[in-house]
Amino acid sequence: MLQYQIIPVTPFQQNCTLFWCDETKQAAVVDPGGDIDKVIDAIDEHQLTLNKVLLTHAHIDHAGATHALATHYGVEIEGPHKEDQFWIDLIEEQKQHFGFSYAESFTPNRFLEQGDKVSFGNIILDVYFCPGHTPGHVVFFHRESKLAQVGDVLFQGSIGRTDFPRGDKATLINSIRNNIFLLGDDVRFIPGHGPMGTFGQERKTNPYVSDQAVGVNG
Helix, strand or coil, X not given: CEEEEEEEECCCCXXXXXXXXXXXXXXXXXXXXXXXXXXXXXXXXXXXXXXXXXXXXXXXXXXXCHHHHHHHHCCEEECCCHHHHHHHHCHHHHHHHXXXXXXXXXXXXXXXXXXXXXXXXXXXXXXXXXXXXXXXXXXXXXXXXXXXXXXXXXXXXXECCCCCCCCCHHHHHHHHHHHHHHHCCCCEEEECECCCEEHHHHHHHCCCCCCCCCCCCC
């Protein structure tokens, strides 16, 4: 069974997520933006073995400590989609702008595509390609738990910013409406910032992507 702990990191209070298989104690960390000591403490507290680092996208508050964490544990990095390579290349520039002194560039061991799967222990996560906030953003979905880690695609009552380089609002809305919303109204999601929600609630009330907002009758 999948277990998880949300670990807010960086001054942006980004939701780094520790996922693990409770049968094998094998784990993955999604979006280690910073505060690596908090992440290591959580891994130790649950007596886990880290298998890999997973990335939804390569903005620095999500990816800043990727190199440090992967190097510390000697594990591979999977994600995001290859279209976010340019954001990885800009880690040094992002770090100077936001003051993330610890951030280092890195090379993912595996870029991810729609339909890919990632695994640790007995857990399998499905990958959904959801560009718009960044061009290479992906979402991780655990079908058995009906739980998604959506990064900065969707929030309670909002959606990801699209005013960054190569962001696009229409593309983001399409990613939400025609890709991840199809997973079901009962799916719970962990956003990149803020509290968890459900796709059903957002489909009803989100001012950007609800049925009413896009002109769809329930």
